Amino acid sequence: MKKFSVLIANYNNGKYFKECYDSIISQSYPNWEVIIVDDASTDDSVETIRNIIKDDNRFKLYENKDNRGCGFTKGHCMDFATGEICGYLDPDDALYPQALEKSVEAYNRHPKIVATYSRMTMCNDKLEGDTVFTKTKAVYNDKYFFNYPIQLAHFFTFKKEVYDKTSGINPDLCNAVDQDLYLKILDHGDPAFVDENLYKYRLHSQGISQFKSKNSAKESFAKVIFDTMNRRSLKSINKVKVPQTYNNSTEIFDLLVYQTKFLYRLKTKAKLFLGR
Template sequence: MSKFSVLIANYNNGHFFEECYQSLIAQTETDWETIILDDGSTDKSLEIIKKIVENDPRFKIHQNGENKGIGYTKKKLISLAESEICGFLDPDDALVPHALEIVLKTHSENKEAGLVYSNLVFCDENLKPQSVHKAKQITELDQSYYNFKGEISSFAALKKSIYEKTAGIDPFLKIAEDKDWYMKMCEVAPVKYIDEDLYLYRVHQNGISTTTNQEKAVFWHWVAMIKMSERRNISIEDLFLERYVPKSKYEQVLYKLDRVKKSRWAKLGDKLGLFKLFKHL
């Protein structure tokens, strides 16, 4: 049995997989398996991925009969994993060379921890680093644990024996399935933050929770939050009202910005170099 199971849910991202693959074979920890589950891709992803991994026995490829969604696919991936320690890696992302080594060491030193996680590096479409997102140590079930600001982020790796004490990943969730299982893991065992930049996160147009999908991600995060409140028998109504922006107020802000943009004073200030933000309105 391998020390670590890398779990990859793929849907139409085979064209990005080469860099993901290269980051895996470059790992300083060599005792791992990678399980790839294709969720009914409509492009040539499977063909591309199979060609890249060729006959490497560490890579095991599976396929859903039809598109089932990210929640279903990731839940199934954990069931397919042979190792006690598992971590998700998206096919369009990559790991730094010592990621698996550091995560395994942290799990070994923190036997009680059900989940360990690191910082992630935001990259452009070519996987060139742009900025670092710092996670945070979660010590109690407070607002930080709700993960509004990505307090828990990739590279997140779980102990399967502790994960199985939860209800598991919710197959209903289309996005934000990670927010759901992060909270569930926090509810059953301590979690441990690794203050290292281990995960390279590619931002591109078709990302599941970035660019055009950001608003959908917020919606599904709240679905996960409501399910959490049911599990814990607590109310999050006030929290929702505090963070929710009605469409009418949002439109009022856009209207005011549009009026400012059309103002002759704003246009004059821009020409004089006094209104530096004008071009961004």
């Protein structure tokens, strides 16, 4: 039975952790561990989390000496993971009871895949809600897939052996950290789409990724895509040259406008249908 490492990077979200914790211990899949890295929280997160996990040796809590940011902290979680399959869970979010089981089942059915992802439910501050994030879809993965527009999101899981082949999450990133992970993993193979709601995403004013400057997030995502283009040795996209240096987000996203067009999306659906 594969071991699953649930990875949690925390910063000042201790007050939400109990619901996250409850969702983990309620999993139908039994073989898991939880790695928590606190990024020098300024609230009572560490004490709160310690009191909740108590002496449960399935949970491991580590602390950054200084605040290092989301990219560094998520990457640091991987330093302690021992599972064959890994997946990030934000401390203010939660999993559905069969999240781990459904994800592992996908790997068992499709041994060659490198990752899985699912649908997620958008929730309010109290983790209530039934609105499905409708942009998540089955994707056709090739060297021109950059998850723009967004089609691949939570609950994203991946093989640790594949992550170890990458350069890891960029520790300097504060935004687009998940996108950086997705694209690096997908460099090495195809994902499987679990067409079920496995993740509860909480919307609240203190969310790490929800309320930052839109321009900052846009720039970070564009830089991640530009780095991916270089990593994949792409010289042109749809007959347009890839710039040799990063200048601005508009230049990068303009290269991918064709991927939002109806004809392109129709061709992609046909490829998926034909199983190519």
